[in-house]
Amino acid sequence: MSEPTDQVITRFAPSPTGHLHIGGARTALFCWAWARRSGGTFLLRMEDTDRARSSEASGRAILADLAWLGLAWDEGPTLTRSDDPTGLGGDPRGVGPFFQSQRLETYNQHIDRLIEKGLAYPAFETPEELDAQRKAALAEKRTYRYDRAALELSAEERAARVAAGEAHVVRFNAANAGEIMIQDAVLGEVRIADGELEDFVIRKQDGFPTYHFSVVVDDELMGVTHVLRGQEHLSNTPKHVALQRALGFRVPVYAHMPLIFNEKGAKMSKRERDQSAREAVRSAGLASSPVSSISDDELKGWTDDKKRQLDHEQLEDLAGALDLTLPEVSVDDFRRAGYLPEVICNFIALLGWTPSKNDDGSDREVFDLEFLASDFDIARIGRSNARFDRNKLMAFNADVLQNRMNDAEFGARWHAWCEEHDPELGAALGDRFDLAARAIRPRVRTLAEGRAPLAFALISDDAIEYDEKAVKKFLLKGEPNGLAMLERLRGVIESADFADAEALEASLKAWAEENELGMGKVAQPLRVALTGAGVSPGLGDTLALVGKQSSLARIDRCLSARSAEASG
């Protein structure tokens, strides 16, 4: 077990370019858990040095996603919520600000230091020139590395051109970086030979630092001791270590986590949603946009260009209009789809990490954040990539909804979800909400699945459509047939007490017994009359949901519509 020493400080550092990705959520979860486990600090930092892609709205969205998951950060941007007056974030140690775009001066001081020491230098090639060089190298099957052309210039000339205001980037001089060994807490020793590192850019033409530079400076200045991140960063780490050496910084503990793949075995990405929606639009042969948030031109451009992406809201609108289910990728996708935050946390924690065994030695799978905060250990992070199995997530979600809550808890959760994502449903159910919640609970795996099994309760009595198969089987066949049964049942229903669904069902059962009838003989005809189909929630719940008046109306309608057929 890797016991933390000193004060542990972990950080989650997303770039605010959209909702929190499920992979990012796992990174945040593990960073949070390690900080909690070791009594340390979990810090949140916004890496918004890409001016074009970053947005304030995205930053807020990510904060909201983290808060929804239940991952509270000790330091970082503040977020006050109505349900939590103390809020999240803050800067007790005075190491902020936590938006990199507000830290330019700090980065520049360190870049100047590097330039003075000859460990960094301005370079004047344009992006186009570099691109051409890259392509040429590719054509000749050479490995491309920046050719250090700017170092051919004298220091005086470089300084003069910079002073004259010529556009330039600053590159790190990796000439003397030497072999770099990373002591990774998950992967062990990873060595990168001397000369593999190129003179990468540390400050862009627009004066903003690149990720590699800002991350190193901030981790040092903010006292970060443990960097947990995805394995896609492994090849960046030598750059960071080289920079840390050059700047005289500490090297934090690195722990590179396995990646999360989609069903197809590739890295899970937001692009999948576009692809999925695009296929649907194509097969539907849509010429004009079905939603106001997307213009016709935009739709066409997007349909024709695989690389183009719609934004989050546009995709949601489109999916809604076309009745599509898009593959969930971001935390917000799962939230909308009716997954519980604690289930998401439980499930993603299992992707690339294993909890300790139960006391009896059996494997543990179901646990909450509190447990994770006490049990998380970097030593139990795995090394191989994990496929995201939606079936299993669904099973976990269903288990919590169906077996680990009571009706009241479920009702409250479902109610909150409806208010946020399906206010129409909540309104349509009105004071039948608790009844509906009870009726659907064993039938739903996500909160979003509640609507379908209640369809019969949301339409008017004369809008019931009869499933012919069910009619044949339960109303027309058998001796006596279902219609005859319905006629007898009508009186029973008429005198029944609808106040309590359970009692109502019990009374029907008693009646069936008295008359020496199987419950199936009684329930199925009633079901068809009430819902049009042979499938519905429990009979008592179904009746109560429809109500006595409507139940009688539906029975009468069914009787009159079908009696002709029966006799004919």
Place this chain on the structure above:
RNA sequence: GGCCCCAUCGUCUAGUCAGGUCCAGGACGCCAGGUUUUCAUCCUGGUAACGCGGGUUCGAAUCCCGCUGGGGUCACCA
């Protein structure tokens, strides 16, 4: 292609560091039964894996090498 990482049931994984108790355990899925007024829930059982080839060893899922396969990354994105 260069560099780097990885490799147990279809999937997530336990077991690998300290080789024998593993003809490999759990979970999801799937299949078959059972309970039940339908569906769902629930219960029981079953299916199914150490990628291949060499070593080392009395003995290898576990250690070593090679191969194969998968993945990441090669931006003035993070």
